[in-house]
Amino acid sequence: MKLYCISLILLVAVGYAFGVNIALNADTQQSSTLRGIYTSDRAVDGDTGKMFFHDTCTHTNCHDKDPHWTVCLGNMTSISSVTIHNPDYARGRLRNIRIDVFQTNPSQPGAVAMPCGSVTSTPVTDGTEMTFTCPSNTVGRYIRISKTTMEKSQRGWHQHHQYMCDALLLCEVEVTGKPSITCPTGFMMNRGSCYHFSTVGVNSWFEARDACQAMGADLVVINDQMENNFIEMQLAGLPGNMDYFAGLHKLNDGVTWMWIDPNAMMGVSVGGNNNGMAFSDWRGNQGLNPNQRCMRLQFVNMQMGYSWFNVDCTPGMRTQYICEISPTYPMQPRQKCF
Ligand SMILES: [Ca+2]
Ligand SMILES: [Ca+2]
Structure with missing residues (x-):
């Protein structure tokens, strides 16, 4: 697979x-x-x-x-x-x-x-x-x-x-x-993808995903370090140091993290931490807790900025979210030709 x-x-x-x-x-x-x-x-x-x-x-x-x-x-x-x-x-x-x-x-x-x-x-x-x-x-x-x-x-x-x-x-x-894509209203373009940073919080990762999909997007898939840098830079400029859901979640085995885009699955180190070859940005031991199966970007401090944390998918406090439309994900519905 x-x-x-x-x-x-x-x-x-x-x-x-x-x-x-x-x-x-x-x-x-x-x-x-x-x-x-x-x-x-x-x-x-x-x-x-x-x-x-x-x-x-x-x-x-x-x-x-x-x-x-x-x-x-x-x-x-x-x-x-x-x-x-x-x-x-x-x-x-x-x-x-x-x-x-x-x-x-x-x-x-x-x-x-x-x-x-x-x-x-x-x-x-x-x-x-x-x-x-x-x-x-x-x-x-x-x-x-x-x-x-x-x-x-x-x-x-x-x-x-x-x-x-x-x-x-x-x-x-x-x-x-x-x-090629053009970004809908409320989205900003970076390196050929479109991003939306929510202004209201939701109660769960699933609600966040629904909200993105309602805009024709999906939760953000962070494919590489450059994209991660861009997102964390944007978050640092937003008020309130809020927490933001991304499109990374853990399978039922409690170990394997998966991006919602199946083509991006190799982008995440399995088992948390940054010690694998693949790209990730977990803070400390984050990513290892078998029961916390959703990822969110959280503000650490002024020096560190934002990092990845594992949290309950319904974390008990309202969380913001980041949506993305990329040229490859979510799949754009094919438009009628003739
Ligand atoms: Ca992406
Ligand atoms: Ca021919």
Whole structure:
């Protein structure tokens, strides 16, 4: 179980770092489909084969005056690059192409295009792929690839070696990027996560969690030392030296501490204290009491600031709480695409 979770974290981390294709099997649409065969989903089926007649490529209708293809990534994404795999039989049609990113459905009024890249009238060599790096801060949910100008001599099949059907053909479109979020009202952003520090106390850790979830968040998961430093710095600036619940609790074995985010479980040393490899910030012998199964950040003194304490989940006095929305937790509901 533990190994599985560790490999999952590594996969996610490696994915974002080394460019896993986030468009794979995403929702797609195109302006038209030649003979109903060369469907839009073929460009995100994971098959980058470029043999047009044997592999999995898209093709719009020859009569289409405005050929375009759109992929929806579900949630708001910070997009790094777009790679287009061009068929071997493209006949130079991968030209006069633009790639735009949209935050809303590009087919609906009011959609604003953020340019990511373009191909001029010089065609991309048949059977090759081309990667376009989007400008930094390109954030959106939709990517549209469209032809900017159509070949005028649509009648001249034999003239100038041009194919009469100037359609949009894509064997595969790969996208790299990472989830992006904007913070709701009452939350502050730090390193790509959103935080809310409560202004009212609750009676139990469970009530605190409910309160966070009611805001579309969850109790804070402190993934590393930098995040811990940020939180303790914020708490030091808040009045009253109050105590704050976080999303760390102990399993029924009375020993194992778990973050509420299953992907973060390796972040806590088992059995309390700071003597493990993993990250924790227990004060003294805190974390060891088998009966106190919830963690809260408590003010120690002016010099120490805040530390982690184990407490009863219903501690008998009202406690504040910290909520977080991170790009990976809680899972954001996938928004409707088309
Ligand atoms: Ca394909
Ligand atoms: Ca976190």
